[in-house]
Amino acid sequence: MSGQTVGTRGLVFNEPLIFEQGSPGRVGYSLPASDVPEKKAERLIPKKLLRDDIPGFPEVSEVDVVRHFTRMSQWNYGIDLGFYPLGSCTMKYNPRLNEDMARLPGFARAHPYQPEAVSQGALQLLWELEQYLAEICGMDRVSLQPSAGAHGELTGIMLIRAYHTSKGNPRKKILIPDSAHGTNPASSAVCGYQVIPVKSGSRGVVEPQAVAEVMDDEVAGIMLTNPNTLGIFEDHIVEIAKIVHGKGGQVYCDGANLNAFVGIARPGDMGIDVIQLNVHKTFSTPHGGGGPGAGPVAMKRHLAPFSPVPTVEKKGNQFALNYGLPKSIGKVRSFYGSFGVLLRAYTYIRTLGPTGLRRAAEVAVINANYILTQLKGAYHLPYDRYCKHECVFDDALQIPDNVKTLDIAKRLMDYGFHPPTIYFPLIVHGALMIEPTETESKETLDQFIAAMQAIAKEAKENGDLVRNAPHNPRVSRMDETRAARQPNLRWKPKPSGS
Amino acid sequence: MRYIPNTDADCRRMLDAIGVKSVENLFADIPAAVRLKRPLRIPPALSEADLVKHLRALAARNADADRYSSFLGAGCYNHFSPAIIGHLISRGEFLTAYTPYQPEISQGTLQAMYEYQTLICQLTGMEVSNASMYEGASATAEGILMAHRVTGRDEVVVLRSVHPEYRQVTRTYAQQINLTFHEVGFTPAGTADLKAIKAALTDRAACLVVQNPNFFGVVEDLAELGEAAHAVGALLVVAVPEPVSLGLLKPPGECGADIVTGEGQALGVPMSFGGPYLGFFATQEKFIRQMPGRLVGATEDREGRTGYVLTLATREQHIRREKATSNICTSEALIALIATIYMETLGKNGLREVALQNLRKAAYAKERLAKVRGCGLRFSGPTFNEFVVQVKRKPGDVLKGLLRKQIIGGLDLGQFYPELKDSLLVCVTEQNSRQEIDALAKTMGGGR
Numbered sequence: 001m002s003g004q005t006v007g008t009r010g011l012v013f014n015e016p017l018i019f020e021q022g023s024p025g026r027v028g029y030s031l032p033a034s035d036v037p038e039k040k041a042e043r044l045i046p047k048k049l050l051r052d053d054i055p056g057f058p059e060v061s062e063v064d065v066v067r068h069f070t071r072m073s074q075w076n077y078g079i080d081l082g083f084y085p086l087g088s089c090t091m092k093y094n095p096r097l098n099e100d101m102a103r104l105p106g107f108a109r110a111h112p113y114q115p116e117a118v119s120q121g122a123l124q125l126l127w128e129l130e131q132y133l134a135e136i137c138g139m140d141r142v143s144l145q146p147s148a149g150a151h152g153e154l155t156g157i158m159l160i161r162a163y164h165t166s167k168g169n170p171r172k173k174i175l176i177p178d179s180a181h182g183t184n185p186a187s188s189a190v191c192g193y194q195v196i197p198v199k200s201g202s203r204g205v206v207e208p209q210a211v212a213e214v215m216d217d218e219v220a221g222i223m224l225t226n227p228n229t230l231g232i233f234e235d236h237i238v239e240i241a242k243i244v245h246g247k248g249g250q251v252y253c254d255g256a257n258l259n260a261f262v263g264i265a266r267p268g269d270m271g272i273d274v275i276q277l278n279v280h281k282t283f284s285t286p287h288g289g290g291g292p293g294a295g296p297v298a299m300k301r302h303l304a305p306f307s308p309v310p311t312v313e314k315k316g317n318q319f320a321l322n323y324g325l326p327k328s329i330g331k332v333r334s335f336y337g338s339f340g341v342l343l344r345a346y347t348y349i350r351t352l353g354p355t356g357l358r359r360a361a362e363v364a365v366i367n368a369n370y371i372l373t374q375l376k377g378a379y380h381l382p383y384d385r386y387c388k389h390e391c392v393f394d395d396a397l398q399i400p401d402n403v404k405t406l407d408i409a410k411r412l413m414d415y416g417f418h419p420p421t422i423y424f425p426l427i428v429h430g431a432l433m434i435e436p437t438e439t440e441s442k443e444t445l446d447q448f449i450a451a452m453q454a455i456a457k458e459a460k461e462n463g464d465l466v467r468n469a470p471h472n473p474r475v476s477r478m479d480e481t482r483a484a485r486q487p488n489l490r491w492k493p494k495p496s497g498s
Numbered sequence: 499m500r501y502i503p504n505t506d507a508d509c510r511r512m513l514d515a516i517g518v519k520s521v522e523n524l525f526a527d528i529p530a531a532v533r534l535k536r537p538l539r540i541p542p543a544l545s546e547a548d549l550v551k552h553l554r555a556l557a558a559r560n561a562d563a564d565r566y567s568s569f570l571g572a573g574c575y576n577h578f579s580p581a582i583i584g585h586l587i588s589r590g591e592f593l594t595a596y597t598p599y600q601p602e603i604s605q606g607t608l609q610a611m612y613e614y615q616t617l618i619c620q621l622t623g624m625e626v627s628n629a630s631m632y633e634g635a636s637a638t639a640e641g642i643l644m645a646h647r648v649t650g651r652d653e654v655v656v657l658r659s660v661h662p663e664y665r666q667v668t669r670t671y672a673q674q675i676n677l678t679f680h681e682v683g684f685t686p687a688g689t690a691d692l693k694a695i696k697a698a699l700t701d702r703a704a705c706l707v708v709q710n711p712n713f714f715g716v717v718e719d720l721a722e723l724g725e726a727a728h729a730v731g732a733l734l735v736v737a738v739p740e741p742v743s744l745g746l747l748k749p750p751g752e753c754g755a756d757i758v759t760g761e762g763q764a765l766g767v768p769m770s771f772g773g774p775y776l777g778f779f780a781t782q783e784k785f786i787r788q789m790p791g792r793l794v795g796a797t798e799d800r801e802g803r804t805g806y807v808l809t810l811a812t813r814e815q816h817i818r819r820e821k822a823t824s825n826i827c828t829s830e831a832l833i834a835l836i837a838t839i840y841m842e843t844l845g846k847n848g849l850r851e852v853a854l855q856n857l858r859k860a861a862y863a864k865e866r867l868a869k870v871r872g873c874g875l876r877f878s879g880p881t882f883n884e885f886v887v888q889v890k891r892k893p894g895d896v897l898k899g900l901l902r903k904q905i906i907g908g909l910d911l912g913q914f915y916p917e918l919k920d921s922l923l924v925c926v927t928e929q930n931s932r933q934e935i936d937a938l939a940k941t942m943g944g945g946r
């Protein structure tokens with residue numbers, strides 16, 4: 001590894017748990033002086049319902065807290081630091097403007113139950129965002145309520161169930177291709193459906209014949225991801241939708257990969273009835289180390305009566321919440337959704353406009369295919385064809401030298417890159433799933449490609465270097481077996497005397 | 499476009515390297531029949547400056563708790579949040595990281611999550627906490643699903659004094675797998691109706707769901723509810739939408755709770771018109787393998803250094819697929835980070851002092867409003883920072899009158915409880931000054 005690589009070492013700090021710091025009486029806060037009578041708590045609430053103390057809670061100063069989290073932050077990798085090609089996760093740049101807008105007091109300090117008359121700005125934003133997302137998806141209505149992608153899936157399957165129930169039979173099964181994300185079968189199961197796997201064909205897509213074989217009138221619907229998790233467009237989608245509709249089923253699309261074709265084609269025009277959008281992927285809201293996200297669900301007209309309540313409606317120049325949907329599935333969370341996240345998505349859409357959104361999709365696809373063609377040869381490409389927004393390699397060329405996908409992923413860290421998604425989709429043994437997104441320059445991609453090629457070479461010539469990676473981060477590989485065998489999920493005070 | 503670095507010339511060079519004439523070739527697999535042949539019908543791009551103007555104008559059309567004096571609570575609370583929180587969570591290393599699947603370069607997020615799990619355990623008196631759920635209502639729904647898995651039973655007893663939206667969400671989830679829902683009313687004191695609860699609890703009950711403080715702000719005696727549930731082999735699920743109360747109240751874990759769920763918004767998270775928020779979920783160690791959501795555990799690296807990893811993933815969707823304990827994937831890591839920083843900054847004494855101020859200010863407001871002509875207290879039970887006021891005039895009219903004076907007076911309960919259509923739910927936090935409370939009382943009494 002030359003001195004020219006992106007990743008290098010810096011000064012980072014060790015930082016113990018907060019519970020091992022501070023001293024009794026140290027404070028990090030300041031409260032206004034009390035301006036009401038200082039009654040004892042016991043006079044207001046029976047003593048037996050009160051506690052004296054919160055054992056273990058920290059006592060630290062403001063400086064302690066700032067340094068604690070700043071040091072810990074330095075142990076993290078983020079998009080702001082470098083290339084984060086995590087397949088299926090669309091780790092694009094998270095615009096700071098969106099953060100500022102979410103912090104405007106008129107948004108951040110607004111209460112969800114404040115009167116509609118003094119919430120018109122927030123309601124207008126939600127209403128407009130619904131129009132944009134409906135147009136982008138080619139759908140009729142959008143519920144903004146779900147909190148993340150999987151929550152959107154769950155809501156979508158609930159809609160399908162309510163639709164079938166209204167026709168007299170909720171049905172029993174959901175068809176799911178073997179390449180699907182784990183949330184698809186899990187969301188179906190939460191709705192009480194039995195999952196029927198559908199095998200992907202040799203071209204990496206679902207073949208209509210495979211769907212026709214398992215489709216019957218006990219199948220409530222199919223959940224398809226498009227483009228699928230191999231980064232390949234399901235080009236039989238129209239025919240598959242016809243087969244499913246022919247037996248009265250519904251077509252659900254996992255829209256996690258919408259970034260591949262915004263403005264180029266629309267799910268609603270392909271026979272899809274309902275789709276969730278991961279705004280923390282396609283619409284640039286930050287992942288925050290695992291949320292918050294938002295998973296709006298876009299649907300065709302026939303599913304709209306079942307939508308979660310409330311919806312936002314426009315009457316003249318006024319915006320209002322509508323709870324009057326007698327067939328609604330109810331609510332999937334409190335209030336109206338992750339408003340602050342939706343606001344960031346709105347800001348992003350208004351920043352890019354129709355031309356920018358389409359350009360984002362095109363460049364995301366160019367970037368992915370550039371990586372695909374440049375790494376072909378150094379790595380094995382199980383489905384050798386052009387991809388959409390991501391490409392999937394595997395470790396077949398490295399296995400003979402006893403280097404696995406996991407080792408390649410860890411070694412990438414030393415070069416200053418976040419690894420791709422690994423071992424998913426499950427249908428590719430040892431998958432390396434690379435999604436560059438449109439917010440990376442050709443120079444960054446070239447550096448990444450060079451690093452991947454260097455690792456392929458190292459695997460042949462110096463396998464141990466790769467197998468023992470990473471070498472640069474503050475910690476090396478973790479003992480995950482021990483973590484699971486002897487769960488230690490919280491700090492506890494050391495027994496006194498020791 | 500400032501977020502897309504590659505120029506047309508860069509793209510051209512890349513397309514040449516790929517070996518295609520145009521980007522169109524890369525989309526050839528999308529059937530022509532379903533291609534969009536026109537630009538999307540959404541507004542054209544705005545410059546950064548113009549967009550800021552537009553969003554400021556929208557924001558200005560909303561009331562906010564700085565310009566209005568607000569007495570709204572009901573699951574979303576107006577608490578003070580220290581300045582350092584916004585700064586620390588804006589660090590790109592936290593903000594722009596994914597779920598910490600690669601522990602070697604995610605230790606910051608992982609250690610923060612481990613501290614969060616510990617703080618939630620300390621606060622609730624429970625043994626284990628997951629790393630976050632979406633928000634309070636769906637976390638409570640997941641609590642019921644877990645009780646169903648643990649007990650194998652199909653009935654759920656829920657008190658009507660649980661937040662109406664929590665009940666609605668819980669019912670939406672429970673209906674999917676045909677769980678039966680029994681709702682039990684409240685006493686004239688606004689407390690849990692133990693007799694009615696005992697009558698509703700049978701050996702088919704998976705759990706009893708209570709909220710503390712309940713939706714009316716009343717503090718429940720959880721211990722006797724726990725005994726009632728356990729007597730028939732059901733679990734006690736305690737929902738806590740206002741966790742600041744736990745600075746003072748006996749933790750549910752010491753009162754027989756088997757599962758504690760709740761909403762972390764009160765712990766320094768902006769109200770943001772309803773989200774994003776933070777569901778918390780804590781339980782007993784014996785139920786770990788039935789828990790939903792991510793868990794962070796401590797372990798060691800190859801050199802014996804302490805570090806943290808996501809663990810016990812065999813419960814989760816990416817491993818277990820349809821047999822997972824939940825479908826949840828992305829949850830609320832950054833919001834949990836807010837709550838973590840909030841709890842650590844306030845610490846042992848600060849959280850207690852905030853809770854005490856809430857209690858005292860609400861007690862003062864209660865006393866004041868009880869003396870206002872045309873107002874009375876609806877319930878006699880002890881309350882934390884919320885209480886129910888019965889009004890002679892229509893609550894809607896009372897609220898409208900208050901709004902004219904820039905006061906958001908509380909929640910009209912009629913929309914959720916037909917029997918309380920003469921009542922308002924009023925919340926008072928450390929953010930409400932005595933002056934504001936006095937103005938509320940004066941205006942409600944018809945004063946000018």
Ligand SMILES: Cc1ncc(COP(=O)(O)O)c(C=O)c1O
Pocket residue numbers: 088089148149150151181183225229254256257278293295826827828
């Ligand atoms: C293809 C796919 N579907 C669904 C999901 C779930 O989305 P979320 O994590 O927002 O719940 C993901 C993301 O992890 C995904 O990659």
